[in-house]
Amino acid sequence: MNNLPVHQAIAVGASKHPHKGKNVFSYGTAGIRCRADILDPVLYRLGLLVVLRSRAVRATIGVVITASHNPEQDNGAKVVEPMGEMLLQTWEGYATQIANTSDEDLGQCVQSLISELNIDMALPANIFLARDTRPSSFGLAQALIDGIQALKGDYIDYGLLSTPQLHYMVRCQNTQGGYGNPTEHGYYSKLASAFTKVREQQSETDESEYTGELSVDGANGIGALKIQQMCQHLNNQLKISVYNDGTHGQLNDRCGADFVKVQQKPPHGMPTEEAGRKCVSLDGDADRIVYYFVDSDGVFHLLDGDKIATLIAGYIQELLTAANLQLNMGLVQTAYANGSSTQYATDVLKVPVACACTGVKHLHHRAQDFDVGVYFEANGHGTVLFSALATEKINSASQDERLSSDQRQAATTLKYLQDLINETVGDAISDMLVVECILHAKGWTMTDWNAAYTDLPNRQLKVKVKDRRVIQTTNAERCATTPAGLQEAIDGIVSKYNNARSFVRPSGTEDIVRIYAEADTQVAADSLAYEVATKVYHLADGVGDPPAQPSSS
Known part of the structure; x- marks a missing residue:
């Protein structure tokens, strides 16, 4: 095939991965994601696209085949940019375009992109690819490879x-x-070495109640395999027991970070009877993480992305102050962040908070505005970004003999902490090691960490509408601009409740409007969400049954 003209090589490949044209595909923040049994022609086309992208940027491009927290019967693919970031937004459009192009028009579509983007096809193209543990991933990887080889x-x-x-x-x-x-070994070695070095900088007091024992829910996915391999490099510094390791049960079935976050309860297959037991859940592709525990009264407590973000931001702020480093630091959240976390970060930690639209790519971009930018979605997906200036100042301070030993030690801890953080994207394994270093430094139990602030009760609902595009928003999705009168109505409803807020935003993939509400009590949050949902139903052409009144009210 490699000796055929471009159009002919593309056509030969397409004949092995025919596009039946019955489905419409869209590439968004999560890449392309849908039922696995219809993805074969899409992966072939993505293989073509990433070769073009590699030549356009003259660098290695990545593709990972996964559907994250979706059920096992789904699958998808994400393209990785040269610095490990998500696919450039303009190229999301090209990915959507090529994914929906018929077999007959595919060669012309590719040629048009080559001409439009002025791509030199004589340049080398290099692609890294990987997949999660879904049964469908192996076959889809072959479709991707066929596309890569066609060009x-x-x-x-x-x-x-x-x-x-x-x-x-x-x-x-x-x-x-x-x-x-x-290499995979290089990944484990870097993180394990950094983890050890951070811990060596910390002095554990006699009063410390920290324990390095964790129970990890691997969501029956790739994270279960990789965290066990990570353990082999940690020299027993942590005692990790892995559950939902893929030997029994399906991927993400009643387990994983998304299940725990949404259901607000422990996953199946995970022992949580022991009070205070430190529990962790990863999602299906190990880029999200949440912590949780059950207290002595049997009450479940979730420490989600907001809790993780404030823990990390507070610790980095302490180190920057101790090292006397003047760097611009900020915490980036979405509108879904609990109001208590925002208030805690602003008033107690004294860390500036910025709000970005929902979607990790938006948070990542906003975090780049800071020298040190911490970003997390409430679902547990997040990381920390360090600017070139921050990296230079931290490294310099760690070796500056003019500084006190305490200042140099704080800077050195920051340097090793940066090595422990995967700055490319949210990484459940890296984030877990960072959290454990911070809890170790503070001597905290799960109860201590959870006591930093108390989440405001909240409720999320969704309303089916004729066309989600009737809802338009601004101010990082916190304010509705259309339909007329909706935001004014929401403001009026919110004013009746204490310590309350609510916002609405359209789904990115289906004709649904999502409602978020929080207030001083759960009864109030439920009632507020119901009132706002009802208003959306009437003003935004709701379909089906109107929102049901909460039983708690």
């Missing part, structure tokens, strides 16, 4: 990797090892 691209198939691991390897490759060694 004479080179590739390395890493097999089974977590999504963050592939992001890491792409960045390593394009920094010529400056970010680390682009």
Whole structure:
């Protein structure tokens, strides 16, 4: 095939992966994601696209085949940019375009992109690819490879990797090892070494009640495999027991970070009877993480992305102050962040808070405005970004003999902490190690951490509408601009409740409007959400049954 003209090579490949044209595909923040049994022609087309992208940027590009927290019968693919970031937004449009192009028009579509983007097809193209543990992933990887080969691209198939691991390897490759060694062993070695060095900088007091024993829910996915491999590099510094490890049960079935976050209860297959037991859930591709525990009264407590973000931001702020480093630091959240976390970060931690639209790519971009930008979605997906200036100042301070030993030690801890953080994307394994370092430094139990602030009760609802586009928003999705009168109505409803707020936003994929509400009590939050949902139903052409009144009110 490699010796055929471009149009003919594309056509030969397409004949093995025919596009039946019955489905419409869309590439968004989560890549392309849908039922696995209809994805074969899409993966072939993405193989073509990433070869074009690699040549356009003259760098290695990554593709990971995964559907994250979706059920096992689903699958999808995410494209990774040269520095380990998500696909450039303009190229999301090209991905959507090529994914929906018929077999007959595919060659012309590719040629049009080559001409429009002025791509030199004589340049080399290099692709890194990996997949999660879904049964469908292996076959879809072959479709991707066929697309890559049709345009004479080179590739390395890493097999089974977590999504963050592939992001890491792409960045390593394009920094010529400056970010680390682009191998799976290199990933574990870098994180384990940094974890050990951070812990060595910390002095544990006799009063410390910290314990390094964790129960990890692997969501029956790739994270279960990779966290066990990570353990082999940690030299027993943590005692990790892995549950839902894929030997029994289906991926994300009543387990995983998304299940725990949405259901507000422990996953199946995970012992939580022991009061205060430190529990962790990863999602299906190991880029999200949430912590939780059950107290002595049997009450479940979730420490989600907001709790993780404030823990990390507060600790980094302490180190910056101790090292006397003047850097611009900020915490980036979405409108879904609990109001108590925002108030705690602003009033107690004294860390500026910025709000971005929902979607990790929006938070990542906003975090780049700071020298040190911490970002997390409430669902547990997040990381920390350090600017080149921050990296330079931290490294310099760690070696500056003019500073006191305490200042140098704080800077050194920051330097190793940066090595422990996967800056390319949210990484459940990296984030877990960061959290454990901070809890160790503070000598905190789960109860201590949870006591930092108390979440405001909240409720999320959704309303089916004729056309979600009738809802338009501004101010990072916190204010509705259409339909006329909706925001004024929401403001009036919110004013009746104490310590309350509510916002609405359209779904990105279906004709649904999502409602978020929080207030001083759960009864009030439920009632507020119901009132706002009812107003959306009437003003935004709701379909089906109107929202049901909450039983608690």
